Amino acid sequence: MRVLCLVTIVVFLATDVSAIWNAFDIEYWRCVMKKTDICPDKDIKFYLYTRATGTRRLRIDVRNHRSLEYSGYDPMKKNVLIIHGFNGTESKRPMTILRDAYLSRNDYNIFTVDWRPLAKFPCYLSALSNMKLVAQCSAQMYSFIMENGGDARETTCVGHSLGAHVCGMISNYLDVKQHKIVGLDPARPLINRYGDRYFRLTKDDAHQVQVIHTNSGILGEVNQVGHIDFCVNGGKMQPGCKGHILRKCEEV
Structure with missing residues (x-):
């Protein structure tokens, strides 16, 4: 069955026009693997959305102690830190769905982490390596929020895929455990076999760790x-979703 799946995936890639075209693009294979532990980093950006600014994002610079004030940050409101996963970005779905859901309320400061250059397809291995720096810089941002009036008990980290594990790893760089983490389909490839508790999301990373499996x-x-x-509709396949070639292989 594994051989059948491998053949199926190869055929899928061979018949995918975009995959063939991108294979000849040098930039497509130019993966970025960070070898530094210095924050802030130019490839990791933080943005703030508020009810007043709507979907217009405002860049937050932790080196500027008035950056939050100028961006409309309200220390009396709750905070949510949203982190995308592999081959993602903060400005596209499903991150925008999360952002807009929080924007529909009026009691949140919505922070997003964009580490797109370090998590692009097909560079999964380098994305795994880069998670440590992303977590470290996100922890710096978390501390920056706390230093400017934020309440840890009113702050939630929401991460999707690899971003869920980054949320957990943030606690490795904090003196105080996070209050709440929400993990959306934490990534499994390689992490399930090689990732220790410092490299993956666990219930030890916050006082409340909720995970949604879809x-x-x-x-x-x-x-x-x-x-x-929470295992939504069984946690594997959602109504209306046709499924990916990998999912069909798994069922085989």
Whole structure:
């Protein structure tokens, strides 16, 4: 069955016009693997969205102690830190769905982490390596928020895929444990086999760790990760989703 899946994937790539075209693009294969532990980093950006600014993002610079004030940050409101995963960005779905859901309320400062240059396709291995720096710089941003009036008990880190594990890793760089983390389909490839507790999301990373499974299997974590795990419609396949070639292989 594994051989059949491998052949199926190869055929899929061979018949995917965009994959063939990109294969001849040098930039497509130019992966970025960070070898530094210095924050802030030019490839990791932080943005703030508020009810007043809507979908217009404002860049936050932790080197400017008035950056939050100038961006409309309200220390009386709750905070949410949203982190995308592999081959993602903060300005596209599903991150924008999360952002807009919080924007529909009036009691949140919405921070997003964009580490797109370090998580681009097909550079999964380098993205795994870069997670440590992303977590470190995100922890710096978290501390910056706390220093400017933020309340840890009113702050939630929401991460998707690799971003869920980054949320957990942030705690490695904080003196005080985070209050709440929400992991959306924490990534599984390689992490399930090689990632220790410092490199993946666990219930030890915050006082409340909630995990929502919608794509568990080859790509998403299948085990219980948090204090409470929600398996939506069984946690593997959602109504209306046709599924990816990898999902079909898993079913075989």
